[in-house]
Amino acid sequence: MNSLALSRVDVLDQPAPSIAGEVARIAREQLAPLAAGIDDGSVYPADVLRKFGEVGAWGSHVPHEGPADLRCAIQAMAAIGEVCGATAFMAWCQNTLVWYAANSTNIKLAKRFGDAFSTGRVLGGTGLSNPMKSFFGIEKLKLKGRKVEGGYVVRGALPWVSNLGPDHYFGTIFEREDTEETVMFLADCADPAITLTPCKPFMAMDGTGTYGVQFRDVFVPDELILADPAGPFVKKIRAGFILLQAGMALGVIKDCIKIMDEVDGPLGHINRYLPQQSVHFGDLAAELEAETMALARDPYNEEETYWRKVIALRLRAGEASVAAAHAAMLHCGARGYLKSHRAQRRLREAYFVAIVTPATKQLRKMLADF
Numbered sequence: 001m002n003s004l005a006l007s008r009v010d011v012l013d014q015p016a017p018s019i020a021g022e023v024a025r026i027a028r029e030q031l032a033p034l035a036a037g038i039d040d041g042s043v044y045p046a047d048v049l050r051k052f053g054e055v056g057a058w059g060s061h062v063p064h065e066g067p068a069d070l071r072c073a074i075q076a077m078a079a080i081g082e083v084c085g086a087t088a089f090m091a092w093c094q095n096t097l098v099w100y101a102a103n104s105t106n107i108k109l110a111k112r113f114g115d116a117f118s119t120g121r122v123l124g125g126t127g128l129s130n131p132m133k134s135f136f137g138i139e140k141l142k143l144k145g146r147k148v149e150g151g152y153v154v155r156g157a158l159p160w161v162s163n164l165g166p167d168h169y170f171g172t173i174f175e176r177e178d179t180e181e182t183v184m185f186l187a188d189c190a191d192p193a194i195t196l197t198p199c200k201p202f203m204a205m206d207g208t209g210t211y212g213v214q215f216r217d218v219f220v221p222d223e224l225i226l227a228d229p230a231g232p233f234v235k236k237i238r239a240g241f242i243l244l245q246a247g248m249a250l251g252v253i254k255d256c257i258k259i260m261d262e263v264d265g266p267l268g269h270i271n272r273y274l275p276q277q278s279v280h281f282g283d284l285a286a287e288l289e290a291e292t293m294a295l296a297r298d299p300y301n302e303e304e305t306y307w308r309k310v311i312a313l314r315l316r317a318g319e320a321s322v323a324a325a326h327a328a329m330l331h332c333g334a335r336g337y338l339k340s341h342r343a344q345r346r347l348r349e350a351y352f353v354a355i356v357t358p359a360t361k362q363l364r365k366m367l368a369d370f
């Protein structure tokens with residue numbers, strides 16, 4: 001039984017719909033006014049992320065005496081994504097961090113961080129892009145670790161890790177120098193041997209607390225080890241890691257549908273000549289959502305056919321996000337081309353859904369390798 005399940009706070013026991021509803025309300029009232037600032041990189045919304053945590057947004061997917069259910073977490077992320085794609089990505093970062101701690105068999109780690117992460121008291125993310133690419137033969141692991149008394153010493157650098165700050169944590173993986181086994185651990189950004197370097201400006205996602213992270217012989221004590229070896233753990237958490245990303249996609253697609261509907265009054269007479277209409281994306285979103293919800297009930301399913309469905313869904317979600325945002329741009333015309341209109345923000349956010357690991361090209365490779 002997972003130790004974290006025993007220590008969940010009462011607020012996380014609310015019925016699922018009320019969590020997503022509360023998250024949607026906070027997103028409308030408190031996140032919407034910040035969305036432009038998050039997009040241009042002048043705001044990192046730590047307070048709102050904590051508020052989402054207070055109403056249970058980061059805790060609903062914690063396994064309860066065995067099985068886990070990701071549906072509420074995904075619905076809540078979609079509600080955030082309808083307002084701000086960058087914050088939906090930070091929501092995924094936080095939810096993924098919670099997912100790692102909740103699945104770790106390191107009791108000390110789960111006790112120390114379980115509630116702190118799942119209530120949003122402590123924020124953070126995940127540095128698994130490089131390991132996820134390395135496990136599928138795309139690149140080599142960038143972090144190396146050496147065994148010492150009471151833990152490991154880790155060195156190397158990751159080019160991008162999001163939802164970080166000076167008091168944040170993230171889960172990542174190094175390769176042991178001696179055995180070439182992999183080990184998954186929590187990195188503590190407050191460690192003086194860890195340096196966070198701001199990235200060059202991105203075309204979107206600048207307010208996501210994304211940094212290049214350097215490890216200069218960082219001592220990682222046993223208390224911060226998520227899984228040693230990492231292999232079986234990654235197999236356990238990988239479907240959840242990917243399925244949770246559907247929340248970002250659904251949020252972006254739903255708002256693109258809204259954008260198309262909003263311009264239907266003034267422009268419907270000419271927009272009807274466009275090949276893709278909001279009703280098409282409504283059907284597509286409903287289909288993706290139904291498939292996501294079905295898979296999200298069973299994230300520990302070990303069958304190959306299940307894993308293949310998860311990858312195929314993730315691929316469709318990225319492609320549908322870009323297609324919906326592209327259609328929203330064409331429906332809006334010059335209005336959507338204004339910097340002040342959210343259609344162009346949606347387009348930039350949608351591309352992120354398609355390029356964040358596992359990126360479209362990696363997903364296509366994974367399907368090709370089956």
Ligand SMILES: Cc1cc2nc3c(=O)[nH]c(=O)nc-3n(C[C@H](O)[C@H](O)[C@H](O)COP(=O)(O)OP(=O)(O)OC[C@H]3O[C@@H](n4cnc5c(N)ncnc54)[C@H](O)[C@@H]3O)c2cc1C
Pocket residue numbers: 093125126127128129130133139159160161162163202204205210355356357359362
């Ligand atoms: C805004 C943003 C936030 C991100 N947040 C996270 C996160 O929280 N956690 C995480 O693990 N990953 C994060 N990533 C990485 C992301 O998930 C993908 O891995 C990345 O977008 C590239 O994936 P790809 O498969 O297209 O690889 P490719 O772009 O095809 O290749 C990636 C490799 O190319 C090299 N490379 C290419 N461009 C650069 C560059 N400008 N600087 C340095 N190296 C470069 C690096 O070796 C890198 O590993 C983030 C990326 C972005 C743009």
